[in-house]
Amino acid sequence: MKEDFNDLVGFMTVARERNFTRAAAQLGVSQSALSRTVAALEKRMGLQLLTRTTRSVSPTDAGERLLSAIAPRFEEIEAEVDSLRALTNSPAGTVRITTTDYAANAHVWPRLQPLLRQYPELHIELVNDYGLTDIVADRYDIGVRLGDQVAKDMIAVRIAPDMTMAIVASPSYLEARPPAKTPQELTLHNCINLRLPTRNALLPWELRKGRRDLQVWVEGQLTFNNVYQMVDASLAGFGLAYLPKDLVEAHVRAGRLRWVLEDWFPTFVGHHVYYPSRRKSSRAVELVVDALKTGYQPRAR
Structure with a gap:
């Protein structure tokens, strides 16, 4: 059963990265070993899950169905494991944040520095991008955008004035x-x-x-x-x-x-930090959100 889960994780990582080399680096295995793992899964299922060319890798229709079925469950497991880390005094893990260069410099990075010094096991990946990123599809934990750019199904908290x-x-x-x-x-x-x-x-x-x-x-x-x-x-x-x-x-x-x-x-409307409403937040994500919103003081009316 353990090998089955490893096969699924390998397939899921390749399907998301659309590249065997990047997926192998992320999983800490060789590219050839990962290729054999996915091929074994395809053989066992009797289905082609990935379309491979010399330049790209993409899921087939069957691969897309498998990915949509297993990805949310693995995310739930990851979130549950992260929440267990909250039982310790040293929250760990990586929090991936998508924002813009201006918001990062003005609001995000200054407020994260004290948090990182307090929790050495906490890692931050901060990606500056002016696109309206789908944080679920692109596997970001949180996003920072102007209030009117945040999708309605997200939990959003203001962190900056207009x-x-x-x-x-x-x-x-x-x-x-x-x-x-x-x-x-x-x-x-x-x-x-x-x-x-x-x-x-x-x-x-x-x-x-x-x-x-x-x-x-x-x-x-x-x-x-x-x-x-x-x-x-x-x-x-x-x-x-x-x-x-x-x-x-x-x-x-x-x-x-x-x-x-x-x-x-x-x-x-000023910048907000936001994250998916259906995903249980890890302790690390909660700490980052708290740090970002604590730095904002609403003006008295």
Whole structure:
């Protein structure tokens, strides 16, 4: 029976990673041994579970059915084992977090540092990604996104105040071009874009003035997937950038950047930490969520 479970774990890991080499490294076995394990499972079941090519591995229809049947059960076992670790004084394990570079620097990483020093056996994998990641499918424990980006079936806890987005440019850039006086005139400027990987699209610039909401798609020489590079490019005079206001306020106060269309800056619901409602959280995940939400102090009204 133990070998049967090992076969299933091997298949499940390959099916998720879609790569024998990565799956073998994750399981701590050789690629050839893992390949034999999966082949033995296929032989025993009399079904082909994986389609193999020289470049990729993907589950067959039968493999997808098996994966959807066994994955939730193994996750329940893992969660139960993690919860047992809570009986000790030293929670252990790895917590995988998907967030964005701005949220990681502004809210997540500063609050995790004391926790990591307190619990040396706790490991954190922090992945910065502007895509709207499916944390269940991609096996993340928690995500951190703006409140209106969190799916309704998730448990979500606010960890930051509302976030205002701003348009900025350097004085040198603005002196060389007429300023944009309306959102429509942004299309006449060299704008610095942010790419969204999951949609393979550029982030539209969402603007708001009173009850008017607009989305503007802009063009320019530069596209990044990192807001800190966008800040650097705007400081260097390469054009207008659409960025979190908190991130660039110090540069504006120092005269290195200027606001553009300030009366159109929109405000969004602040960042939340979220995780699946149907999954029992491990002690490690609970500690991380507590650390992130403890750092947020709601403003008194």
